[in-house]
């Protein structure tokens with residue numbers, strides 16, 4: 001068995017490969033001066049930190065998961081972004097933001113968890129008029145809602161699909177290779193648990209990668 005100290009799995013390293021798509025989506029927005037941004041379901045903040053690099057605006061980073069938010073807090077300190085990013089632990093559905101607060105709401109991989117109808121309603125209320133809701137979701141999951149956006153008070157401003165099978169080719173396949181490497185090592189209990197969770201995800205995506213094709217949708221509050 002190899003050295004246990006070297007056995008770690010940093011998912012953010014794999015997630016960061018997708019920042020090129022976050023950048024592409026951001027550049028589709030019109031130029032906004034010092035935008036007020038809400039990053040919902042920010043997790044460990046891979047897109048959050050990127051947004052802080054892409055804009056001179058102010059970001060509220062919200063998630064319900066305290067462990068992920070602690071990781072984000074360390075990154076904020078590491079990058080010296082304490083004055084630009086505020087962490088909020090809570091749910092979009094319960095938190096009382098002032099209406100008409102945000103220029104941009106960024107939501108990668110979270111609105112399907114919250115529920116599209118409830119998510120759209122909550123975002124509509126706190127976006128300024130003409131503000132943008134940027135979603136990254138599976139095409140299969142969101143398509144019906146995209147066809148009925150006007151009933152939620154949005155128009156489709158722009159969108160693009162990630163390459164076919166991007167999640168398999170660029171995330172889960174490299175992750176599977178890393179997990180194979182780790183299986184040669186002596187792993188602690190927590191890491192073994194984490195790996196078994198990811199193995200389930202890997203098998204799901206591997207069996208039908210097209211189901212996991214995703215797209216960015218830029219919605220504008222009408």
Ligand SMILES: C[S@@+](CC[C@H](N)C(=O)[O-])C[C@H]1O[C@@H](n2cnc3c(N)ncnc32)[C@H](O)[C@@H]1O
Nearest residue numbers: 041042043063064065090091092108109110113
């Ligand atoms: C798939 S992860 C995406 C994380 C991050 N946006 C990214 O793209 O790397 C979804 C995140 O949404 C968070 N989440 C789920 N329900 C939420 C809610 N009601 N309010 C805020 N965040 C929520 C989860 O805790 C999780 O961190």
